[in-house]
Amino acid sequence: MGNLNKVPTIRFPEFKDAWQHKKLSEFLKEAKKRNGDLKYGKEHVLSVSGELGIVNQIEHLGRSYAGVSVHQYHVVEVGDIVYTKSPLKANPFGIIKLNKDKAGIVSTLYAVYNVKEQNAYGPFLDYYFSLDANTNRYLRPLVKKGAKNDMKINNAYVLHDRIFAPSIPEQKRIATFFTVLDKKITQLKEKKAMLEQYKKGVMQKLFTQELRFKDENGKEFPEWDEKNIGEIFSIFNGYAFSSNDAKNEGVPWVKIADVGIQEMKKENLSFLPEDFLEKHKKFILRKGDYVIALTRPILSGELKISVIDDFFDNSLLNQRVGKIVSENNTTFIYYMLQQSWLIKAIENNIAGTDPPNLSPSEINYIKIEIPKVPEQRKIAQYLSSVDRKIQSSYAQLVFLKDFKKGLIQRMFCN
Template sequence: MGNKNTPEIRFPGFIGDWEQRRLNEYLTTSKVKNRDERFGKEDVLSVSGDFGIVNQIEFQGRSFAGVSVAPYGVVETGDVVYTKSPLKSNPFGIIKTNKGQAGIVSTLYAVYKPNDNVDSKFVERYFENDQRLNRYLKPLVNKGAKNDMKVSDDNALIGTVVFPVEVDEQRKISSFFNQLDNLITLQQQELDTLKQTKQGFLQKMFPKEGETVPEIRFPGFSGEWEERKLSEIAEFNPKSILPDEFEYVDLESVVGTNLIAHRTESKESAPSRAQRLAQRGDVFYQTVRPYQKNNYLYDLPYNNYVFSTGYAQMRPIIDSYFLLSRVQEELFVKTVLDRSTGTSYPAINSNDLSEIEIKVPTDNDEQTQIGNFFKQLDETIALQQKELDALKQTKKAFLQKMFI
């Protein structure tokens, strides 16, 4: 364990206390403006909490620059930018380093030049922890400002930070987090590719509108699929007696096709919406905001899980995994939305859902093969998501333990 002036985790070869100084000993406010209009509206930069400093057109599809960009601040590579306007995620703003090309930012941003005693990428990493950033900025809010959360350009530099004395140590820390970010980005890309692959198969392995056979089919199967109402292939909302104590699953507990949370409730004090007692093989379809596609196949060996009435409970007489995959497909979701009511929170009731017709293979083995295919794909996606979440948690822990 480190003392109050050394971090808990430190790279070998570095010793001695970190120094407590004002941030203005590391950064200097830049007064460089785009007076000669060397940069145009296509060079305007945006600051994002997730993506850092990026070209506004590439990031948001257009430039939101004013009539003239002459008053805009010039941002060179390595400069530090502070967003003075509060954001939803950070009420006092955010601090980022420009790792890309030079450009300009509006007067909503403050631009700082790094001094020789600091690595500007380290400055960003230091403030990447939201709690540390907000602790630092909160005392610096301008007194009497119209916007209570606003911090001026110079005020943002007068707070106290604790940095390594050696710039090499700062660089080593920022380089470590860059590598960790690259791993996270790669993992995210692989996850996105898997999800896109699944969407592609969902479109091609079920018949399109007006057709009776899918574009892609497993070998050995032929013949047209038949059209059936959901009520003909599944029992809807079967009646059951709730146990005295159970695990409750609400609408926030399912993301994608994964159960991410549940909580213990007693029958006497449980929410009135806790009514759907799960049986293995049941498919739970989210009837509120169905475009989110948060639907779950209950495959746990327990008889004490109860779902909210925000889900339609389907007990299939066909392959359960086939049905789960079928209701994830875009054409089905569009059909559900067409029959939903409400705009901000579109919803469909179970009776209307049960009347929707889908095409189903007449051969049970074909249903099973399709269901198993998507089951394996979902398991791969879930594993990839778990690895991504673990990487993010690892980064979060290092942000706490490698800084003061």
């Protein structure tokens, strides 16, 4: 078994030797250093995140969840690898991450390992285990689960199985390549966050009239009018389709669970028979329509209102989801409904608490200030252009993440 070797599907051309199948114990050794001298306090406790890796617990979660005493906690140096003995949705046997940032401590529920630098390069192992399939494949044969879904495995036994790995120079070459890719991913995340923050700020200024556009002739637009919501738009309720009609394919069925904040969700989708389009014509949704969740319509201070995209074009609208209807500019209304003061006013008019339900008739008399249609168009066009930049950044981010995942699958032997 130990002499088994392999070659990855894709590799850098300067490397020719086959990868060797070695026990993880040849690359890692258990780190048994404890925080007995209390060098590290509760402010140095680390958490392990599937997406973010090893992070400071207070910075990541907002508080420390450490016990009364941290003197028995494991010390984690920069460059150490940590195995988290707790299940995640994508990783039912836990996750394995490299500490890239700052030294700290973790509870005894974690296992900590030093990298044997003569045989392994820590970032290479981190990228190997960044792929859920690799982590699950490695841990599944080793881990026994208790009645409470807890992990039954001692720290030394974690190193008992094998992975394929190349020479140190090839490990470093691969890790360096993915580090550059990760920097690009981070830059795209920062760009998207910056654009989202800019949009939030400019929306605040536009809807408080601190910032105003000029008309096509460079003149001031008229003053805004005060109107009731019911004078500006209405909400068209969906149809009470039966769950018995649900199919695995067919016409997308837009339910409450599909309505996100600004963007539609695409998990746990349902479909209806194709002939329902003819039977229920007035409930058809088209690309560019705006829908709002009428049950539990507010999440973390944001209104669950989404734009229908390509995927949901020619879909059917379910009960307790409403379509925004207006004679003028529904895109302007979409942005207007993202204003925190208006969301608060809507929240104050929601009926019931379990679950809270939005009744269109109960919000019709909320008063708002609104510009004339030409200025509405200007505002909607500008904010739409910012949204397109955000969506472009997001699309690039998704592409790069998928590209990275695909490369890891092909550049690592399994």
